[in-house]
Amino acid sequence: xxxxxLAGIETEYGILIFGEEExxxxxxxxxxxxxxxxIGEPFVPCENYHGDMNDVMSSLMLSNGARYYIDHAHxxxxxxxxxxxxxxxxxxxAGERLLYACQCQVNKSLPEGQEIRLYKNNSDQKGNSYGCHxxxxxxxxLFEQLNHQTPLMLRYFIPFLVTRTVFxxxxxxxxxxxxxxxxxxxxxxxxxFETLIGLQTTHHRPLFNTRDEPHANKTQFRRLHVIPGDAxxxxxxxxxxxxxxxxxxxxxxxxFFQDDLTLAExxxxxKIVSRDLNFNTPLTLADGRRLTALEIQHIYSRRAExxxxxxxxxxxxxxxxxxxxxxxxxxxxxxxxxxxxxxxxVKKRLLDKYLHTQNxxxxxxxxxxxxxxxTLSTSEILARQTAEARGLFxxxxxxxxxxxxxxxxxDLEYHDIRQGYHEESxxxxxxxxxxxxIECLLTxxxxxxxxxxxPIDTRAWLRGQCVTHFANNILRxxxxxxxxxAPSGMNHVLDLTEPxxxxxxxxxxxxxxxxxxxxxxxxxxxEFTRESDE
Amino acid sequence: xxxxxxxxxxxxKRRSKESEATILSNDSTLVAETKQSIDxxxxxxxxxxxxxxxxxxxxxxxQERHSLIKMSDEELVKKFRQKGGE
Numbered sequence: 001x002x003x004x005x006l007a008g009i010e011t012e013y014g015i016l017i018f019g020e021e022e023x024x025x026x027x028x029x030x031x032x033x034x035x036x037x038x039i040g041e042p043f044v045p046c047e048n049y050h051g052d053m054n055d056v057m058s059s060l061m062l063s064n065g066a067r068y069y070i071d072h073a074h075x076x077x078x079x080x081x082x083x084x085x086x087x088x089x090x091x092x093x094a095g096e097r098l099l100y101a102c103q104c105q106v107n108k109s110l111p112e113g114q115e116i117r118l119y120k121n122n123s124d125q126k127g128n129s130y131g132c133h134x135x136x137x138x139x140x141x142l143f144e145q146l147n148h149q150t151p152l153m154l155r156y157f158i159p160f161l162v163t164r165t166v167f168x169x170x171x172x173x174x175x176x177x178x179x180x181x182x183x184x185x186x187x188x189x190x191x192x193f194e195t196l197i198g199l200q201t202t203h204h205r206p207l208f209n210t211r212d213e214p215h216a217n218k219t220q221f222r223r224l225h226v227i228p229g230d231a232x233x234x235x236x237x238x239x240x241x242x243x244x245x246x247x248x249x250x251x252x253x254x255x256f257f258q259d260d261l262t263l264a265e266x267x268x269x270x271k272i273v274s275r276d277l278n279f280n281t282p283l284t285l286a287d288g289r290r291l292t293a294l295e296i297q298h299i300y301s302r303r304a305e306x307x308x309x310x311x312x313x314x315x316x317x318x319x320x321x322x323x324x325x326x327x328x329x330x331x332x333x334x335x336x337x338x339x340x341x342x343x344x345x346v347k348k349r350l351l352d353k354y355l356h357t358q359n360x361x362x363x364x365x366x367x368x369x370x371x372x373x374x375t376l377s378t379s380e381i382l383a384r385q386t387a388e389a390r391g392l393f394x395x396x397x398x399x400x401x402x403x404x405x406x407x408x409x410x411d412l413e414y415h416d417i418r419q420g421y422h423e424e425s426x427x428x429x430x431x432x433x434x435x436x437x438i439e440c441l442l443t444x445x446x447x448x449x450x451x452x453x454x455p456i457d458t459r460a461w462l463r464g465q466c467v468t469h470f471a472n473n474i475l476r477x478x479x480x481x482x483x484x485x486a487p488s489g490m491n492h493v494l495d496l497t498e499p500x501x502x503x504x505x506x507x508x509x510x511x512x513x514x515x516x517x518x519x520x521x522x523x524x525x526x527e528f529t530r531e532s533d534e
Numbered sequence: 535x536x537x538x539x540x541x542x543x544x545x546x547k548r549r550s551k552e553s554e555a556t557i558l559s560n561d562s563t564l565v566a567e568t569k570q571s572i573d574x575x576x577x578x579x580x581x582x583x584x585x586x587x588x589x590x591x592x593x594x595x596x597q598e599r600h601s602l603i604k605m606s607d608e609e610l611v612k613k614f615r616q617k618g619g620e
Contacts, residue, residue: 012619018605025617073617086535125611130619201620227620340575349575353583376612405607410586412614428582436571437578440536 001311002253003221005246006081006137006458006499009092009238011231012074012130013099014121014415019114025073028106028116032075035105036060036068039098041452042471043068046478061477063468064452065460066095072202074130075099075118080460081137081499085246085316087455089238090442094450096120096417103418120231121415122188125408127176129192131201132231136224136246137499142253143222147210150197151262158196158207159261160248160300161228162270163293165190166279167327168241170230171344173351173411174369174404182275183365184351186344188230190274193267201227207266215479217497224249228270233415233429235441236341240327243320247304250317256307259299262286277348279332294331301325341439346432347414351407360403367392368400375401459496462509466494469511470520486518 015032017023036043046059046067059069065080077095082088099118106116123129138146146153169186179191198206211225226245232238251257263269264284272281273293282290291299301324308317330337339349355361371392375383384394416427423431432438454464466474466482475483475491482494514520605613 014614014616016614018613023613023615072619074619076619119614124614124616126615128616128618130616133620202618205620337572340571350579350582353579354586357583402607405611406586408611409607412611431582432578435574435578435581437575439571443536446535 002250003137003139004083004500005249006083007085007088007242007246008079008081008135009088009132009242010076010078010135011092011095011120011132012071012076013417014119014124014130015073015075015116016119017110017114017116019110026070029070029073029075030058031106031109031116032099032102032118033058033060033068033070035102036062036098038105039101042467044467044471044474044477044482046476061463061467062098063454063464063471064091064094064450065454065458065464065467066091066098067479068095068098072130075102080454080464081135081458082455082460083457083500084455085239085243085320086441086446087450088242089235090446090450091455092238093235093442093447097419097447098451100417100419118417119412119415120233120417121170121412122231123172123176123192125172125174125176125412129176129189129205131189131227132229133201134226134229134242134245136226136249137216138222138224138249139253140218140220140222142249143212143224146208146224146252147212153197153208154266155260155262156252156257157248158266159263159296160245161207161226162263162266163273163283163296164241164244165270165273166293166297166331167244167324167338167342168229168232168237169274169344170232170237170415171347171411173365173407174373179271180275181366181370183362183369184277184348185274186277187270187274189228190270193228193270196266207270216499221499230343231415232343234341234343234346234438236323236439237343239441240320240323240342243316244300244304244324247307247317247320247324248300251303251307254307254311256310257300257303259303260287261291261296261299294328297324297328301328340437346429346438347411350414350428350432351410354406354410355403358403358406360400364396364400365404365407368396368404371397372401372404457500459499462494463496465509465511466520469514484520488518 015025015028017028042063043060045057046061046069059067061067067078069076077099079088079091079095082091103116103118110116122132146157165187170188172185172188173183175182175185175191177191193205193207195204195206197208197210198204199210200206201209205227207228209225209227212222214222216223229241232241248257262285264286269283272283276293279294280292282292284290301321304321308321327338335345336349339345367390371383371387374386387394387397410428413428415429418425418427419430420426423434426434433440454460463477463482467477473484475485480497482496484492484494486492514523
């Protein structure tokens with residue numbers, strides 16, 4: 001029987017300071033971290049820290065069990081480990097709100113004329129990509145199989161990852177990284193994947209990332225690090241991305257999924273799926289069959305239906321299956337119906353309307369994209385020669401250029417995370433949501449709660465509660481340990497290597513009784529600590 | 535969970551093996567809701583685009599006009615340059 005697939009999402013945000021000559025993303029990210037101190041919620045450092053707490057730290061563990069840090073030149077937010085998909089969607093949205101709160105703090109302190117903005121997207125449309133990674137708790141057995149038996153991963157998992165783009169892509173105007181020009185594509189990330197399997201994430205990005213950092217008792221558990229997905233604004237897109245992936249992993253763990261769907265060229269297939277807005281381009285399989293992305297997804301969803309019948313799937317699993325099948329049924333003809341819940345469809349519909357007002361087609365956008373892009377790095381004379389060689393009228397150039405940048409601005413603004421009280425201080429997604437055009441899965445209160453309270457049914461609960469009650473006594477924290485300094489001077493480690501097993505113990509803890517760290521440590525010594533080596 | 539979501543969840547439970555099309559045709563309330571929802575979406579999308587094409591910027595807030603209102607689409611897009619991450 002498959003283990004519960006606890007899951008989490010880590011998101012790197014795009015960041016920019018307007019009004020600065022050269023926006024420095026390192027500096028901007030540091031301001032964002034520093035701003036958390038002014039939010040008023042407890043936190044502890046994630047690294048060994050011997051200085052003044054007023055100094056900037058680059059990685060924080062928060063009272064909601066999440067981690068907030070600087071990664072490369074981006075502020076990054078990792079949700080706590082969640083058991084329920086609704087909890088995870090709420091935790092992801094809570095991360096957006098926390099970052100928006102920090103953004104507002106930073107803006108108060110910037111000089112007149114400067115303003116910081118954050119974008120929950122995956123590309124600057126200039127060839128630079130940053131990630132939204134999913135993490136799934138796997139049994140060590142399944143992880144070893146996927147990591148060390150390449151055919152198994154290629155047969156059963158990669159085809160799913162490539163084709164799920166039809167419902168979890170965030171949509172993007174144009175192409176990048178030297179790939180085939182396109183007006184609009186489903187995925188923000190497909191253009192950036194250049195190799196099949198690998199450990200790295202910052203270059204030659206692999207479809208299957210072999211990172212083996214379990215952050216848990218590795219004899220039992222491993223963490224699958226899934227990197228090709230997009231950052232989603234729509235709650236439903238996140239819900240379906242996580243829910244369906246967990247179902248597929250459950251089937252693999254139970255040995256239920258036996259359909260060999262090995263793609264002949266998975267990397268090319270990812271780009272084809274991303275560009276196939278008619279959902280009818282066949283992908284070639286290694287055995288010679290030709291199936292569309294939707295047909296492949298139907299195979300997975302039908303197997304999932306049989307699987308859930310066999311194991312008597314729970315309500316959450318059944319609901320994911322229903323939604324998955326609904327979406328697949330709608331997609332070929334009626335994608336418009338999904339333009340209130342799938343990111344790419346919302347964005348596409350918005351952009352379609354914009355193009356309509358300008359009397360321009362996507363075919364024209366696709367044709368002009370490389371010409372306009374070329375003018376950014378070469379002379380207009382060369383671009384003109386290229387355009388005319390392709391049968392385009394240069395008299396259309398200025399209009400097409402204006403439309404192209406208009407589309408790209410709308411694309412970018414869709415991911416603007418501002419969610420102020422007035423429409424003027426909201427990103428496009430939140431403007432649409434406010435107007436009732438986006439289907440929400442969660443109430444405002446549910447998201448608000450996850451800004452300060454961890455999920456109750458994973459180890460995140462104990463981590464978050466310790467941060468809430470004993471921030472001043474925690475030297476540092478990571479995903480699997482908390483390092484306490486007791487008043488006696490003795491240090492202790494609170495062991496969190498059991499991702500699920502804390503559940504019952506944590507609920508037993510009476511935080512009113514454990515009103516000082518010594519009592520907590522004494523309690524924890526009995527329950528889950530060992531002496532620190534530090 | 536939103537009220538809309540709760541209703542949808544109930545509908546899923548009720549649906550069992552029926553197709554969504556059957557449910558749609560049998561459930562006049564749902565049909566009305568769906569139509570309303572589509573109308574609302576259309577109105578929202580049209581409004582946003584109308585603002586976009588008539589105003590200098592749809593995102594410039596009262597307190598934020600100083601920096602963004604003057605920025606053309608092309609300037610804004612060009613300024614958004616990031617470092618690769620992950």
